[in-house]
Amino acid sequence: MKRKRYFPRPQPAGATRPFDTAEEAWFWFMRAHQARRDGRRFEAGGGMARPCEADDVYLAALSLVRAGVLKVLHLRTLLEFGARDRPPDARLRDEAWPARLRDEAWPARLWDEALDRMTTVLRRKGILA
Numbered sequence: 230m231k232r233k234r235y236f237p238r239p240q241p242a243g244a245t246r247p248f249d250t251a252e253e254a255w256f257w258f259m260r261a262h263q264a265r266r267d268g269r270r271f272e273a274g275g276g277m278a279r280p281c282e283a284d285d286v287y288l289a290a291l292s293l294v295r296a297g298v299l300k301v302l303h304l305r306t307l308l309e310f311g312a313r314d315r316p317p318d319a320r321l322r323d324e325a326w327p328a329r330l331r332d333e334a335w336p337a338r339l340w341d342e343a344l345d346r347m348t349t350v351l352r353r354k355g356i357l358a
Contacts (some may be wrong), residue, residue, distance in 0.1 A: 245280040247358040251344040251351055252316065258286040259311035281356045289350045290343070303343040305334045315345055 248254040261283035264270065290307060293299040310317050317336040351357045 237342060245278040247280050248249060248261075248351070249358055251348045251357060254286045254356055255290075255307060255311055255344065256314065258283045259308075259314070263312070279356075281354070285354070286351070286355065289354065289356075290347055293343075293346055293350065298346050299343055303339050306339040307343050308335065310340060315336070 233244060248257065257279070290299065294301060294304050306317070317331070317340050318334040319334040320339040321333045348357060
């Protein structure tokens with residue numbers, strides 16, 4: 230049986246800068262994810278070293294879903310509006326949602342709840358300032 234080889238990930242040379250908000254970290258993850266799907270290389274913040282990998286932000290959200298702190302609808306809202314690269318605006322109507330949820334007020338509430346709960350986890354991991 231072939232022996233597995235482990236290689237350490239290169240650490241950024243210099244000081245890292247944590248994110249100010251969970252929303253900033255989420256949009257950073259979504260841009261990195263989109264770049265990966267498009268086959269492009271993601272330059273993290275224009276040379277700005279971050280204290281984590283982009284997937285760490287998603288894994289924090291996923292761990293909250295598994296623990297029952299967030300619902301799947303929270304994660305769906307984060308993914309959908311993260312792909313749009315904007316937070317939901319409670320003043321707008323969105324035809325993509327079911328008829329009873331067309332106002333963006335409902336997704337805006339889910340967005341705020343999810344990011345509020347993610348803030349604690351991300352701060353504990355040193356991803357947020």
